[in-house]
Amino acid sequence: MIVAEQKPLQEIKRLINEAENVLVVGCGTCVTVCFAGGAREAAIIASSLRMSTKLDGNGKNVSDVTVQRQCEWEYLDQIADQVAAADIVLSLGCGIGVQAIAEHFPATWVVPGLNTSFLGLPTEQGVWAERCAACGDCILGITGGICPIARCSKSLLNGPCGGSEAGHCEIDPDVDCAWQLIYNRLSSMGKLDVLLEIQPPKNWRTSRDGGPRKIVRQDLRLVAEED
Amino acid sequence: MSDETVSNEQKTAGNGYLVGSTLEKVLRAGHFAVTAELGPPQNADSAVIRKKAGLLKGYCDGVNLTDNQTAIVRMSSIGAGAIVVQEGLEPVIQMTCRDRNRLAIQSDLLGAYALGMRNLLCLSGDHQTFGNHPTAKNVFDMDSLQLVQMVTEMRDEAVFQCGDKFKGPEARFFVGAAAAPFADPVDFRPYRLAKKVKAGANFIQTQLVYDVPAFARYMEKVRELGLHEQTYILAGVGPLKSPGMARYMKNNVPGILVPDELIARMSAAGKPWAGKKKDELTREDRIARSKAWKAKGIQICIELIQQLRQIEGVSGVHIMAIEWEAAVKPIVEGAGLSPRPEVG
Incomplete structure (x- = not known):
């Protein structure tokens, strides 16, 4: 699977700073099983951003949605209306998901919420290790x-x-x-x-x-x- | 090494030698060879190279110029090698796979040959994590074995790695490789040496040896595989500067075995100053203690050379006196290896 980890909240806040309405998009495949960008993490990030920006005196409207796979057009079609209503999309997909959103929604500004790390597997609960370099x-x-x-x-x-x-x-x-x-x-x-x-x-x-x-x-x- | 390996005239420089470097001639004549390491400076000062070359001149048959050793940026091996040639010594250029791809390696070697360099040591290279540019991208387009094979084919078949034939003179190097007899998995080490020999390694310089019995066991296996008859093996030696350095190498450097007995001998050399904290010692005390340690380090190094020389299949020594090139002269003299043979 593709293994990723979340960017620090401060970095994510800088990336969405200009926006008013933020849509956090999770992905239901690889990043769900490595606990970085699934529905649960999307909801937590959305809530953290709501609270944190409110405390900063710069409260944003942050909602979240998770698709089965960000890397396939048919799943992205399902969220077209929500994407259109947002000023910015914070993708919790891997680098492929972020680029798929940018490619599929040319009028939308999309930023990454994860650092895509490697192709690997969980060696034990909470530990992932690289296995393939896709050579x-x-x-x-x-x-x-x-x-x-x-x-x-x-x-x-x-x-x-x-x-x-x-x-x-x-x-x-x-x-x-x-x-x-x-x-x-x-x-x-x-x-x-x-x-x-x-x-x-x-x-x-x-x-x-x-x-x-x-x-x-x-x-x-x-x-x-x-x- | 048997003469058969160079009997094919196609594979020689026309004078019976693969290359005809001093190092090759010394080894072919059956002399016990001496090479020494010269670490280029972390600046652009040619005077440093000239000074170090002056310390080594007459005491070795080849001078190894390290290639950004421990992944710290230094004057290039080939640049420093050109200065060594000017000073009348023979360089052994070290080339790692860490910083260059196959294009850069080959073009640099054409330049090195054109500048008069004739010996080459092929290494994979210390990982950049250890050095002063840990954020750098590494290359590792090839590994050290493939590098040995590439430069051997460059010399013997006059082809580039891609298969293109040279138009004009090829770069001819006496090709060396490294061996780490004590690194893991230890059982595989003689076989990995066999691979390097099969790839074309004419000479081998080993990692530092302090544990002679362990090295003798390695050499036993090497002889069993007949490798000592197909390549020249130079055992790596280096003078210890202090008991602290000995302990550091034992505990922190993979593939180096330092027997406790040697550490104890180094400590004993500093006995007059033992038990005192650093601030209880005067500057003079510290200088005197360092001098005593260094004298012991040189003496131990001489003993190691004498013991290694007794092992069948050891064709010479490679002296790594890191940032202490002045130690080479007393070591070579003390080991009875001076003067170096004249091979023309």
Whole structure:
């Protein structure tokens, strides 16, 4: 899932400072399950902003609504009237949600209420960790299902470097050494020979380095392209 | 190292050597090699390099120029290397993957070769979190192994990483890589060295060794894999400046083992001043204590070199006297490694 966390209230207040009528839009998918921007968080933020701006002597009308997914036009259509009535939309979606609102409602000013952090999972209640860097050319098949692009601090393909100690990365004792994890897993599966192969330099074109990415599936398109 | 590795004339500079650098010649002739580290300054002062080069001249076969070591901005390795060449010493250029992508690495190496540099140490690089620009974006387009492979192919096949052939002279380097014998997972370390050798590493400079028995066990495995016959292994050594430095390295630097016995010997050297708080010591006391510690550090370093020299497969030492280049001369002399051989 996409994991995000809320921006500090002070920063959000600065972002909506000019507006009178604020619509907080939550998202019912990834950011709901990571407790950052679902219906519950949207209601809390709306209420905090009402109280806080009132105390500042600059009380705003703040309402909230949550859609199933901010990243799909059909769900955004459902809130078109509320969006039109607002001076500003505070999106509690990930960066995709914020941009979807901006793209779908060109006359509306939208600001982010979250910092989109990474693609990851909850490792335990209240703890999320990064797992995927969306590099566009998955190598998990040769690394025992553990991604060194996302999880090694240097994204090494032929690790571990000399900074691996007692299972953690030298940059932080709380960061696992991805290559120690890979080593342990391949060792337990009897596949350490995989690590003896030199992995060539990665083709980063499929990653963000190749420019903004897009996938077109002709088999799924409803309207054939002209010419 | 067997002659077979350089018997293919296609792969030599035409004189029987891959490159013909002093370091390569010393190692090929079977001499016990000495390299030393020179840390470029955090400013643009060429005089610092000249002064440090002066301290090292005649006491080593190659001078390692670090590349923004510990991720702190310093004069570039290649810029400092050019000054070292002017001073009549032979640089070993360090190149990390942290700050440059494959375009920048290759173009910088063309420049380094054109300026007369012939030895290269390929490193992944300390993470920028440790340095003075922790908010920087890192690169890591390649890793150190891929870098070794790229520069080896540049020399032996005259191709760039993309596969394009050189039009004109290729950059030819005697290619080195690092090894961390004591970093985790320890069992994998000899095999990772094997990968570096397979990628083309002609010489290896190891992380600092203070625990000789542990290093001997590593070398046993290295010999079992036959790696000492395919590459030249230079064991990393460095003089301790104080017991505090020894304890810091033991507790805080991954991949460095410092036996308690060495820490005790360093402490004993400061015994006349022991048990006194910092403000109870005069400036003269502190200078005298530091001098006593440093003398002990140099003595221990000499002993380490003598012990490492006995280990089969160790072809030399790499002396890392960090911000203490003046220690190299007494260490090399004390270890009986002076004068350095003339190899023409």
